[in-house]
Amino acid sequence: MAAKPKYQRILLKLSGEALMGSTDYGIAPEVIGRIADEILDARNAGVEVGVVIGGGNIFRGAGLAEAGMDRVTGDHMGMLATVMNALAMQDAIEKRGGFARVMSAIQIHDVCEDFIRRRAVRHLEKGRIVLFAGGTGNPFFTTDSAAALRAIEVNAELLLKATKVDGVYSADPMKKKDALRFAHVSYEEVIARNLKVMDTAAIALCRDHGLPLRIYDMTCPGNLMRILRGESIGTLVTDSADNR
Numbered sequence: 475m476a477a478k479p480k481y482q483r484i485l486l487k488l489s490g491e492a493l494m495g496s497t498d499y500g501i502a503p504e505v506i507g508r509i510a511d512e513i514l515d516a517r518n519a520g521v522e523v524g525v526v527i528g529g530g531n532i533f534r535g536a537g538l539a540e541a542g543m544d545r546v547t548g549d550h551m552g553m554l555a556t557v558m559n560a561l562a563m564q565d566a567i568e569k570r571g572g573f574a575r576v577m578s579a580i581q582i583h584d585v586c587e588d589f590i591r592r593r594a595v596r597h598l599e600k601g602r603i604v605l606f607a608g609g610t611g612n613p614f615f616t617t618d619s620a621a622a623l624r625a626i627e628v629n630a631e632l633l634l635k636a637t638k639v640d641g642v643y644s645a646d647p648m649k650k651k652d653a654l655r656f657a658h659v660s661y662e663e664v665i666a667r668n669l670k671v672m673d674t675a676a677i678a679l680c681r682d683h684g685l686p687l688r689i690y691d692m693t694c695p696g697n698l699m700r701i702l703r704g705e706s707i708g709t710l711v712t713d714s715a716d717n718r
Contacts, residue, residue, distance in 0.1 A: 477703040478703075480703060482631060483523075483629065484516070484521060484523060484524070485628070485630040485632075486513065486698070487617070487635045488509065488526070488692070489528045489617075492636060492637075493531050500531060501531065501562050506566045507566055510569075512699070513567065515699050516699060521702055523603050524598065525605045526556075527560055527617070528556060528617040529553070529559060533548070534555075535550075545614070546613040549614065553608045557580075557607040557608055559607075560578075561586070563605055573601065576605045577605070578606075578608040579610055579620070580611050589608070594606075594627075608620075618635075621633060621676065622672070622675075622676040625685055626683045632686050633688070634690065635687065635690075636698075640694075640707075641690065641708040656709045657706060657709060660713060661681035662681070663714070672687070686711070688701060690709075
């Protein structure tokens with residue numbers, strides 16, 4: 475018999491780039507399908523799941539600004555890209571028999587709901603997967619910050635950042651072969667050493683509200699459920715005094 479999940483409610487942060495797979499742009503159907511399967515496995519095990527997806531596979535505001543576009547305009551385009559990704563994930567989940575709702579920080583009533591905290595919590599309680607789109611609704615804030623904010627707002631017990639790397643390292647493991655992987659690191663050390671886990675605003679939000687953060691490799695099938703059952707996979711970021 476499988477172990478009972480350790481967490482009742484989580485928030486999963488996915489990068490938009492993660493949806494591309496081996497392609498150069500957009501969404502790879504086999505990748506979004508596999509991720510949807512893992513999310514549904516968690517939901518079927520009794521875990522309430524919220525999801526934030528970035529938009530980097532379509533548009534990234536900072537990148538557009540570097541190319542000469544107005545930063546606010548670029549960020550608004552990036553927010554719309556996250557809505558597109560969330561709608562694609564909703565479709566993938568529902569094709570597999572799950573129930574999902576897209577809630578956007580920017581108003582797009584014809585395609586999704588507005589983000590209203592109490593309604594989001596109610597969706598989670600009813601077993602629906604909630605896909606939070608539109609970032610925070612404000613320019614200059616990343617989807618990392620949006621993930622931390624939404625996790626705190628809905629009282630998630632854990633924020634998971636799914637990446638293509640198996641945790642947090644002392645240096646870029648692709649450039650330095652002797653880079654060390656941390657099993658557990660504090661918020662303060664992440665900020666002080668600029669470990670590139672998430673942007674500083676997101677880490678500070680997690681720190682100030684005592685929200686545990688785990689970074690793990692999403693390309694390894696089954697990792698999400700292993701974490702939810704209590705296995706120490708990837709890197710856990712908490713307060714230095716917290717020995718979870």
